[in-house]
Amino acid sequence: MKKLISILLTLVTLAPALPAMAAEEVNVFNWEDYICEEALTLFEQETGIKVNYMRFTTNEDMLVQVRADPANYDVIFPSDYIIERLINENLLEELDFANIPGAAYTLDWLQSAAYDPGMKYSVPYMWGTVGILYNKTMVKEPVTSWTALWDEDYRGNVFMMDSIRDTMGITMKMLGYSMNTRDQAVLEEVKDKLIEQKRSGIVKAYQVDETKDKMIAGEAAMGLMWSGDAAYAMGFNENLVYVVPDEGSNVWVDAMCVPKGAKHKTNAEIFIDFMCRPDIALLNFEEIYYCTPNSGVIDLVDEETLANETLFPTREIIDRCEFYDDIAQELQAYNRIWLAVKSAR
Amino acid sequence: MKALRRAYLGLVLVFLYAPIAVLVVYSFNQSETRAVWGGLSLKWYQALFHDKNILDALYVTVSVAALATMAATVLGTIAAIGIHSMKSWTRDLFMNVTNLPMLMPDIVTGISLMILFIFMKVPRGYGTMLLAHVTFDIPYVIFSVLPRLKRMNPNLYEAALDLGARPQTALLKVILPEILPGVITGALLSFTMSLDDFAISYFTSVRTANLSMLIYSMTRRKVPPTINALSAIMFVTVLVLLFVVNNRGSDTGRGRGTSGGSAP
């Protein structure tokens, strides 16, 4: 008993040290698997600012937490349409670009974005597309269309995404509509299509971050994926091919923002600037394989990498794609359809 | 007949142990993927002790469990003494409130606390997780201590007072030793409940992850082989602890040691 008490007492005295009362810190809320850990270590070493790193899986999950307590985070990494909503809801701080000289590295075509007019609230971190990653030994012909995801020959062999906008968006594209449709009749059609796909047993699972490793292991013939995860998987399994289908798809930008009332705004800006430094941006690029918005990185990589269409999509591919708009008014309708799909049996 | 019985129990044990055995075996696998057996190796054990994420989560898990246990044991023991001397209706009220967290599904407890913390604008992290753990631990202490109080001779305390002991002294020297086994049982129960909790921590902390939360987030992307090594170590620890406790005797709550996992 005495031993037990002394062990417990030692733990009590140690515990307060854990929440790290370091004078300088920055709370970063980023996607799963979306940074090179070494970049964080370098940041801590060079600036002396401690990073509290937290992760989320989808935009929607992140939004819930940021709305609940915005002051809990100093840097967040939302996608374009979520940035639009955060701006509209007055949940972002305007950035002080005097602290972020590195923002100048951002590619020109990403500097004038509709989601953040005048680029006052965000600095692009990565961008990419949504497409199909398929295993060429497991399909009958090269995949070029979203309809492949509805092909009954691949029953139990398709990973879909547990992400509302992506899964519903590509269904809209397959049906020939915009990914930003607000038309109730189209939404119903999308719902039926997705339920049909699920009921016929084509869908193996709805998931997000798990898919890349399952694809590497050959667990399924194809999966709906973001380009960077696809590029990562292709590095481990040479039979994997990524394609942005002919009907078109989504192109997105994830950018770094500071939520309203952030406790360490200046540190946040120092962090954002650090992420823009070409050598750091290169570290991240080489770790997670998403498209870089950083012109400094493009100068650093070799010809062969530049020619990789998954890492650097051609103009022709980008032109096929559209950005998501914030469909705030129809959000409820989208959510309801997604629930109906997820609960269908 | 006896052989048949043994065979049945054996089969159930195989079912219970097969998955754990697989993790333990893979923890010695040289190769990183489960698809290949690369020969024996201890490298995942080495890697485990350098994995900052896992070590941090382990620290959070153990320290939250220890702190919550202490707070719950003190609060709960004192409360049990109070409840024991209550008159009928206040006593019923307290018992019902104490029963509530044990009856509520973990997910509802977690969500209700999450709403509270967000409502009070308390950032959810280590502190809120600790508060939540204390909350669900206290009832276990009360339910372990109360039966001991009931069994105690009520005249003992009065006698101590009559002999001139101050109430505090009587409490510490007379009541506490009598109920100590119950207190220890309650503390042990609290500790294991805290160690294993997932659902309540998941909703009440964003900033800090305990081991369950870390494993959950890992299963949603990629589970490193170090987790296998961790499983093996935990398994052996549990094995040793249980056999030690079992051989030591039955004072730590017969039949109650059977209450390991909370299950969200």
Place this chain on the structure above:
Amino acid sequence: MKRSYFAAPYGLWMAVFTIVPIFLIAYYAFTLGGGFSIENFRMFLEPAFVGILTFSLWLAFLCTVICLVIGYPAALLLAAKDMKRSSIVVVLFVIPMWMNFLLRTYAWMTLLEDTGLINRFLEWIGIGRQRLMYTEQAVLMGMVYNFLPFMIFPVYSVLSKRDERLLEAAQDLGANAFMTFLRVTFPLSVPGIVSGVTMVFMPAVTTFVIPRLLGGGTFMMFGDLIENQFLTMDDWHFGSALSLIMMVLILISVGILNRADPSGQAAEGGGLW
């Protein structure tokens, strides 16, 4: 100082961390757009949502039945006279419960996946790859695996306390083994069954992790739905209504179960032991 005041700090604690949160849930459940509303409950009556609830209840029911069928004989054998001395066997049944339940579930993922051990074995003996993961059976299996000990132990602990002389008396009076079981052992074990059923059914209805991991998001259970409302859809009102429904449901089923147990033994400690 009256000793009953000792419970005051605890009373305060529970008021803040148990009572107030429940009232907050009730508040959100009964409001929408700033005013009182029962719209959240009306919405629940839609077929999709009722369907999720009945599916969860069905799966939890199946899980409970399977646990009872597997667990009861195991408990009976463990409590048998010749087993009593070998408490090591009993400890063996306890150990898996003490492993972190996410680890145990993860272990099943490694067994069931397409390239997992079971499938490789099936391929090796020539049956070929089967789809094991992401099925209803996988979810059910995961639940049975996690909750089986919760059935075995309450039954075991009741049976191991039974008076052996009762069995001897029954036999002396001419009852055969079956009649002894039916008339003596089984009635004695009812409190154990009741608390076992409670302890399996409750977590099975509310689980959201097991269907997520082993069902691959293709099965939505009631716990999933609640989690989803709070952490993805950001609809606290509907989510709270669902939580309230679940709470009431659990309280009712515990009430019914306790009534089924004449001795009231399972009621002690909220039926948790």
